[in-house]
Amino acid sequence: MSSSTSYTLDVPGARLHYDVQGSGPLLMLIGHPMGADGFAPIASVLADDHTIVTYDPRGFGRSTIDDRGQDAEPDLVADDVRRVLDAVGGGPADVFGSSGGAVTGLALAARFPGHVRTLVAHEPPVALLLPDADQARAGVQEIYDAFRAEGIGAAWQKFFAFTGLGMPPQGGDATPQPPTAEMVATSERFFGQGLLPITLYEPDLDALRSGPVHVVPAGGATSKGQFAQRTAAALADRLGTSLIDFPGDHGGFVYHPKDFATTLRGVLA
Incomplete structure (x- = not known):
């Protein structure tokens, strides 16, 4: 098992804490509000063949924020992720985002496409893409x-x-x-x-369709019909691509880390 090294990064309005472990192609795992600790089970598995970067979003976990009343706008949080990627070598990196982190990933892929090779957007709660x-x-x-x-x-x-x-x-x-x-x-x-800023975020679908980033909408195999699985399916429909089923539910990477990592490796390959 590889050891993890922690770093800090000052960004406008915040100080971010992030961790790096493993070796190989760069893969960043992002959540919101969940930070690095939530990815610990799968990060240790993926670190066997990837350089894994995890972080705490501004205002959560170890990451501080100057103004706790500042909204977590996905474009703002995506810029934080972009700065972390710059700090660890720039990329383009593969990115796995789950829940609010998947919304961050959509903003990152649209705004900073040179930083991302493949984005796996696992159950992004983008409510406004739903038929209802x-x-x-x-x-x-x-x-x-x-x-x-x-x-x-x-x-x-x-x-x-x-x-x-x-x-x-x-x-x-x-x-x-x-x-x-x-x-x-x-x-x-x-x-x-x-x-509100996360669930009511409207992804730039045109940029995601036409850009260089390979966007892979993903849902939990056992969360069909739940809100975030439905929004993931709606995203896939809007992008004209398939929804990929991952093991488990919304938190499948926590409860089924080995099987989840196998599926993720297959998608990234």
Whole structure:
């Protein structure tokens, strides 16, 4: 197993923390709001034959942000990723983005195509590409409104109901533990500054269709019908390409890292 080395990078309005491990072709794994730790299971597998870069988005994990009220606009976050790629050698790199990180990846591929060879966009929650876009927009707005009126607990309940994702396990008969200060801060920034800019982002489909980046929309094999799997399918339809099924659900890379890595290697090859 390869060891990981951590670095910091000052960018306008933030200080980013990123990690590098392994050797071989450059592959960056990006999430939002999830940071580097969430990719740990699959990063260690992929590092056998790739140089793996993971990072914490501005305002999450170890990465700081000057203005916590700054919206997580995908174009802004994509510029952060571009700067990290420059710091590790520029690329073009392969990029795997999941959830909000897949939306970041779409912005990166459209705005900085020279930095990306292949983008695997795993379940990007691009609500406005759905046939029922108005209904999806209203559902996302309800989550945001619940956060503003009732707090993060109410927002998470509506979020899980809307997306179709399962609630995290509570540990059987164990007494539920109160959220840590970091979990609260992450939730507040996600709902307050990330939810609307990310889910209501409109990808530059013309740039993605005509550009040099190979864009591969991907969905979970066991998450069919869920919100983010439906948006991934809508993206594939708009790009005129196929949706690739990956093992597991929205978090398949966490629970099935070896099988997931095998599928990802096949797509990148």
